[in-house]
Amino acid sequence: MKQINRVDNGGRINRHKTLVFTFNNKTYQGFEGDTLASALLANGVDVVGRSFKYSRPRGIVTADAQEPNAIFQVGSSQATTIPNPRATQTELYKNLECHSTNGWPNVDFDLMGTVGKIGGAAMPPGFYYKTFMFPQSMWMSYEKIIRKGAGLGCSPQLPDPDSYDKLHHHCDVMIVGAGPAGLSAALSAARAGARVIIADEQNELGGSLLCTRQLLDGQAAQVWIDKTISELAQNKNVILLPRSTVFGYFDHNYIGINERRSDHLGEVDHNGTRQRLHKVRAKQVILATGAHERPLVYGNNDVPGCMLASAVSTYINRYGVVPGKTLALMTTNDYAYKAALDWHDAGRKVALIVDTRASSDGDMVKEAMQRGINIVFGHAIIDVKGSKRVKSVEVAKLNDSADKVLGSSVNYVCDTVASSGGWSPVIHLSSHTGSRPVWRDDIQGFVPGETVQAQHVCGGLQGVYNLSQTLKDGFSCGAVAAQEACKGHGNDHDDDLNVVPQIDELSESASMALFHIPHFKPTSRAPKQFVDYQNDVTAAGIEMANREGFESIEHVKRYTALGFGTDQGKLGNINGMAVTAKSLGKTIPETGTTIFRPMYTPVTFGALAGSDVKQLFDPARFTAMHSWHLAQGAEFEDVGQWKRPWYFPQPGETMQQSLQRECLATRNSVGILDASTLGKIDIQGKDAREFLNRIYTNPWSQLAPGRCRYGVMCKEDGMVFDDGVTSCIDDNRFLMTTTTGGAPGVLAWLELWHQTEWPELEVYFSTVTDHWATMTISGPNSRKVLEKITSADVSNEAFPYMGWIPAEVAGVKARIFRISFTGELSFEINVQANYGLHTWEAVIAAGEEFNITPYGTETMHILRAEKGFIIIGQDTDGSVTPQDLDMNWVVGKKKEFSYLGKRSWTRIDNQRSDRKQLVGLKPKDPNFVLPEGAQIVFEKGQAIPMTMVGHVTSSYFSACLGYSFALAVVKGGIDRKGQSVFLPLADGTTVEAEICSSVFYDPKGERQNV
Amino acid sequence: MSNSARVESPLEHADFAGLAALKINGGVILREAKLLGHLNLRGNANDPDFLKGVKSALDLDLPLAPCSSAQNANTTIMWLSPDEWLVIVDGVTEAAIEGKLRQSLRGHFAVSDISGAQTMLEISGKDCLQLLQKSIGYDLHLDSFPINKVIGTALAKSSAHIRRTGEYNFQLIIRRSFADYIWLWLQQSSKEYGLSVTL
DSSP: OOOTTBOSSOSSSEEEEEEEEEETTEEEEEEETOBHHHHHHHTTOOOOEEOTTTOOEEOOOOSSTTOSSOEEEEOSSTTTOEEEEEGGGOBOOTTEEEEESSSSSOSSSOHHHHHHHHHHHHOOTTHIIIIITSSGGGHHHHHHHHHHHHTOOOOOSSOOOSEEEEEEEEEEEEEEOOSHHHHHHHHHHHHTTOOEEEEOSSSSTTGGGGGOOOEETTEEHHHHHHHHHHHHHHOTTEEEETTEEEEEEETTTEEEEEEESSTTTOSOOSSSEEEEEEEEEEEEEEEOOOEEEOOOBOBTTTSTTEEEHHHHHHHHHHHOBOOOSEEEEEESSSTTHHHHHHHHHTTOEEEEEEESSSOOOOHHHHHHHHTTOOEEETEEEEEEEOSSSOOEEEEEEEOTTSSSEEEEEEEEEOSEEEEEOOEEEOOHHHHHTTOOOEEETTTTEEEOOOOSSSEEEOGGGGTOOSHHHHHHHHHHHHHHHHHHHTTTTSOOOOGGGOOOOOOOOOOOOOOOOOOBOOOSSOTTTSSOBEEETTTTEEHHHHHHHHHTTOOSHHHHHHHHTTTOSTTTTTTTHHHHHHHHHHHHTOOHHHHOOOOOOSOSSOOOHHHHHTTOSGGGSSOOBOOTTHHHHHHTTOEEEEETTEEEEEEOOOTTOOHHHHHHHHHHHHHHSOEEEEOTTSEEEEEESTTHHHHHHHHBSSOOTTOOTTBEEEEEEEOTTSOEEEEEEEEEEETTEEEEEEOTTTHHHHHHHHHHHHHHTOTTSOOEEEEOTTTEEEEEEESTTHHHHHHHHBOSOOSTTTSOTTBEEEEEETTEEEEEEOOOSSSSOEEEEEEEGGGHHHHHHHHHHHHGGGTOEEOOHHHHHHHHHHTTOOOTTTTOOSSOOTTTTTOGGGSOSSOSSOOTTTGGGGSHHHHOTTSEEEEEEEESSTTOOOOTTOEEESOSSOOSSOOEEEEEEEEEEETTTTEEEEEEEEETGGGGTTOEEEEEOTTSOEEEEEEEOSOOSOTTOTTTOO | OOTTOOOOOTTGGGOHHHHHHTOOOOSEEEEEEOSOEEEEEEEOTTOHHHHHHHHHHHSSOOOOSTTOEEEOSSOEEEEEETTEEEEEEOTTOHHHHHHHHHHHOOSSEEEEEOTTTEEEEEEESTTHHHHHHHHOOSOOSTTTSOTTOEEEEEETTEEEEEEEEETTEEEEEEEGGGHHHHHHHHHHHHTTTOEEEEO
């Protein structure tokens, strides 16, 4: 298979390593070192996609990040496919498989082509606003067609097989771009002793030096590059990052870099990290991002074969690919002559050079003349003929102000048109931090404006294009940045080391400010002159937007979709502004600028997710007894980040059967619960008791050492936000327990009040949640189990309800608490967590004769609900006071100092008698379990919208009671006990239930106090 | 506690003994310094009696500079915040040391035994810095993170106190309930360097 456009030698490719790849199911060959774009050009592939609106065939235009057309779907499987990488930045690897993203279903015969052509007329600028908004209900239908035609690419449908990760860095000087400016800045900064990181998006460092014709100190640029990289690589303070795109520049000199570590090696990386996200915090940032060449806007400038002049040079010099047979070059400047000279050097024909200027006597112009290349000054290419490839161009004379063409046009046969309208500094990153770019007439481009960041710019980014000047600029910029960053601790270095090599600079004549090439016809009737290829935005479209009153460039952008593609207007935005300026009779700076935002080029989600995927997506927290639960086949429930046993199914059981078994075993004999996840806070200090008085609603002054008390906490608004049992260890020490999910919030709450309001109270808080493993044995036989493994006296007389004792359990130092969340006789055994599993197994062994039954959170929920015990966050929602919960008994009446929440209860709204209050509900059908969240109404037949008076907060079937029951909040519910309410359900049926006390089981509390 | 009581670190299930037996030659070396005594100490650093009391109980001056640490043969003290220190002592001695502290200290202070709440991982090896670069946002350069410095920081999606004990040696104090997550994280993040576990 012949690569028809590959020249015999030259380029930075490895001709010994042929790589086979497929594009739209056709097989081609390229070489190692190729990009996908250079390989396609080498094979003479002209059409790589179809345009969005008009479905016109499109070819490769650039050799860099600006590429609007060669946007592919790369990858052979649903797991590895990547939408929209630019072929110009995709390194070729063996067996690469890719497809056009545009051009559904086929780039060469495009069904959308017909639609597009009709659609084109029907899709004027502002199409979305004009069409899709009316009627709005049709948007969903429009969207399906538009999405399909739009070629936005497809997301992978299967999990990514590759690994990604992130790396944090801190450095003195972060340099973005490793062209001549960046490399020289790196040299001088590193020589000054700074910690330097230099990143470049290309596979090789060197930037424009990689295809320059200029000699440095009489030698090829490569010699200087090699010497420089070798010096930097040997410096342990320098990190070199090739294939690394700086995609974002954020506040405080925080830089995001996407390093593609193995994208160039193949589709899947089985061994290492495919992409790495570097997060850099830099003291100083040097932007050396260079400049992008601007195309000119002329008729049919999107026909495949129309390219940027610099891209033509790059393909020839760097990849040994001449992307055509006969070249026509249109330029406003001397620099672009290089493309014609390179083309000529490659042995192919240059049809003519069309120079829009009246004359030039620059060195390259002279050289072109000497070679006998036909140069036409004061002319422009006004139109291109051809559809899937350039066939010829129409050249016409420009008037003096270059806003009109004169006479008639002459046709020249060629298959490639290179154009250059000058260079635009790559200001994207400096824009990210909010810096407004500033227009400079002398370089016809925007440069970074004022910034609040510790930022420096050098080289092409500030319009310095002469190589000697660029190197000099880089050296001094690096030295200054290093000095700023290393104030006081840098090296005493010798500036004399930073020598700019001797370079014979070419003389250049001034370039011309020209963006939009006029045509004989007005723009609206001229052949289409594309400004933004990806969104098919034409000069005519922009002029129309201006005529319709959209004059601010931000409005023009939104109206025409200029700059809205995946290329974010890199290629077209400046030209779009120029067209707007021209049509409004303003200057470009008067027209305004657009600000670029991150990402500079798209970054895969894989890189952004890094290693935080699958089991590392969110930490799972485990108790000391987790392995036991796993061995027992427990089902788990997520409570915060904790994995708590939900229930312990036995073989063949349904969940409901497990719950019934667990509930009955606990009520009738003994059950065991892993309660380690409850928050525990060790409170110490002589004012601990007073602190509790202020933070809890109930009083703590009388709680004696060895005793425990249930408490409720409210926020300032009087609403309950956490609850738990707090025990008095000694007069200066209490152990507070909190809900599992509330633990960190409660600790922060205590610290907040202590540190900001009551710093005079002598009290310290320490979390001891993880220190204790907690197991609750509950049920009439729990004392018998405990007695087998402790010598402590745990009789009701020696160890009454709501007390705690230190004891040894199963040979382990423990604290036993007689508190109960089930309403049964219960003992909560706490041991140091490293002994948790040992103790748990000892309790299980001791309980065997009583059929001790492990139960999970669901049975715990049922048993507590039977007793009317609330769960914060389930039965409360941040709008519930203790009074609403019918818990006036937990509200202190005589505390000396006020306490949190108290004052808010006197608010009128909190004293309404029709507040939603916690009650029990008994469904009329004793087997029907009300859905949690079901809305409650007082009247059955009311028309929708019905008057909703509350909702179900907890609902279960009780095996112990033999019927279903629920907790609910109902307006004025406490005084409505015995009345019926109705629950209209989602399926259209309505269920009746009776309001009752929230305590269903053992209302006198006799079972827990034995 | 009786000798029959079985004690297990939060990473018992990781089977470090089995992994150590593999004798992998990795760029990252990990060891669990397990079952040590961990005491959380709170007090007023401006109170000379408090400083004296600590010194007499631990035979070690309380480190007062932010992020500093102090160490002698049996005890390490890490500064956690202006009024909070972590005291690490040999396993099973923590109750006795807590008692000593309570005896020597007067006034307002707090001591909490948190030996069950956390464990210590020791990380070393030529690639341990890269492993930490993946895990924490702190600057690991010796100028900003010198030997004996202690930092409290986010480690992946959990947290840790990290003390540097050598150019390539770090102690990580991690919470029990997050230990498995961090162990998974460290395995994933050291994959490319090779991870060798030692005892």
